Amino acid sequence: MxxxxxxxxxxxxxxxxxxxxxxxxxxxxxxxxxxxxxxxxxxxxxxxxxxxxxxxxxxxxxxxxSLKTSGEVVTQDLVLWPHHPSLTAYLNASAKVDFPQLFLNSVLVTAVGAVVKLVLAITSAYAFSFLRFPGRRFIFIAILVALMVPSQVSLVPNYITIAGLGGVNTYWGIILPGLGTAFGTFLLRQNFMSLPIDVLEAAEMDGAGHLGRLFRMVVPMSTPAIATVGLVTIVDEWNNYIWPLVITTDDSRMTLPVGLTLLKNIEGDPSAYPVLMAGAVVVILPVLIVFLFLQRYIVAGLTQGAVK
Structure with a gap:
């Protein structure tokens, strides 16, 4: 039963x-x-x-x-594909503008600026996440406020300061004012706050200092978020136009976006449109290549940084 x-x-x-x-x-x-x-x-x-x-x-x-002739660009009939693709526009643009020097300037400014901004963002985010010091919340709120202030507001004070220090037409004069990164600090701080604190406490018990915990534990666990900040920083540095335009007057110190203004004397000529398009392609192509290498980290990095 x-x-x-x-x-x-x-x-x-x-x-x-x-x-x-x-x-x-x-x-x-x-x-x-x-x-x-x-x-x-x-x-x-x-x-x-x-x-x-x-x-x-x-x-x-x-x-x-950029591969078309001027007649195919300036025409009443829409020409989607160039009938005889050629690199003539790129050759003409290179003859009018020193693209190798402009490219070298952009690479130098972007590499130094991006690396320094990324290191500052990582270290400051670690401090806001795991260190206790007076005024920590107030300073972090000030950083959030800085996200809402347009960079153009500080254009005149920065120029007066850098010009007074002799930084006009210099690489450091282009790089220095933009080294602060409120966005990177905020995003990485949100990501660091979501990390398991038990792992860091175990590393501290094993004798690891702050630098050891940062570069051996926090950075490897936050690779997607750091890659996202790095990509955003590289794109921002490469495409920066207003400040390099203001602080440089020498052609040998101009970056690529500013160097395209050297083609302004041919803007009134309709036949020069392929040349302008070729110059724009030269500026955009390196950023697209960097994006292709880092794009898989973007979604994961933004998701981890946005949720605690």
């Missing part, structure tokens, strides 16, 4: 599980239907496709226009 009593609930439970599974299968079949696919396409894929087209089509048109 006891055996029968113990088996009855199991049979009932088995029947309940089967009914539950049938219910879920019917619900899944009802969800995956024409209406669901239409909502998924209209609400998900279609906006993504439109956003990609808005971003990609101008870049594609710029690259194709």
């Amino acid at each position: 006891s055996l029968a009593l113990t088996r009855t609930p199991s049979r009932d439970a088995e029947g309940t599980r089967r009914a539950h599974s049938r219910h879920h299968s019917s619900v899944d079949e009802s969800i995956v239907g024409p209406d669901s696919w239409s909502r998924r396409i209209l609400g998900g894929y279609l906006p993504l496709v439109i956003a990609c087209l808005v971003i990609v089509l101008p870049l594609l048109w710029m690259a194709l226009s």
Whole structure:
């Protein structure tokens, strides 16, 4: 009798599980239907496709226009693909502007500025996350306020300071005012706060100091977020235009975005449009290459940095 009593609930439970599974299968079949696919396409894929087209089509048109002749660019008939692709526009642009020197200046300014800003962001984020010192919250709030202030507000004070120090037409004059990175500090601080504190406490018990915990524990566990900050910093440094334009007047110290202004004397000539497009391609291409190498870290880094 006891055996029968113990088996009855199991049979009932088995029947309940089967009914539950049938219910879920019917619900899944009802969800995956024409209406669901239409909502998924209209609400998900279609906006993504439109956003990609808005971003990609101008870049594609710029690259194709740099391979066209002036007659194919300035015409009433739309020419999508160049009939005879050539690099003539790039050669003409190189003849008018010293692209190797401008490229070297941009690489130097971007490399030094990005490395210093990334190191400062990592160390300051570690301090805000794991150190206790007076005024920590107030200083962090001040950094958040700095995110809301446009960089153009400090343009005149920075110029007066750098010019007074003799930094006009110098590399350090271009790099120095932009070394502070409120965005990088904020993002990395949010990411560091989500790390398991037990690991850091165990490392501290083993005798690891702050630098040891930072570079042996925190940095390896935060690689996606650090790569994201690094990519954003590189793009920002490479595309920086206003400050290098203000602080440099010598062609040998100009960066690539500023050096394109040397082509302004041909802007009134419609036949020079392929040359301008070629110069723009030279400026954008290095950033796209860096993005291709680091793009897999972007989503993971922003997600880890945004959620504690």
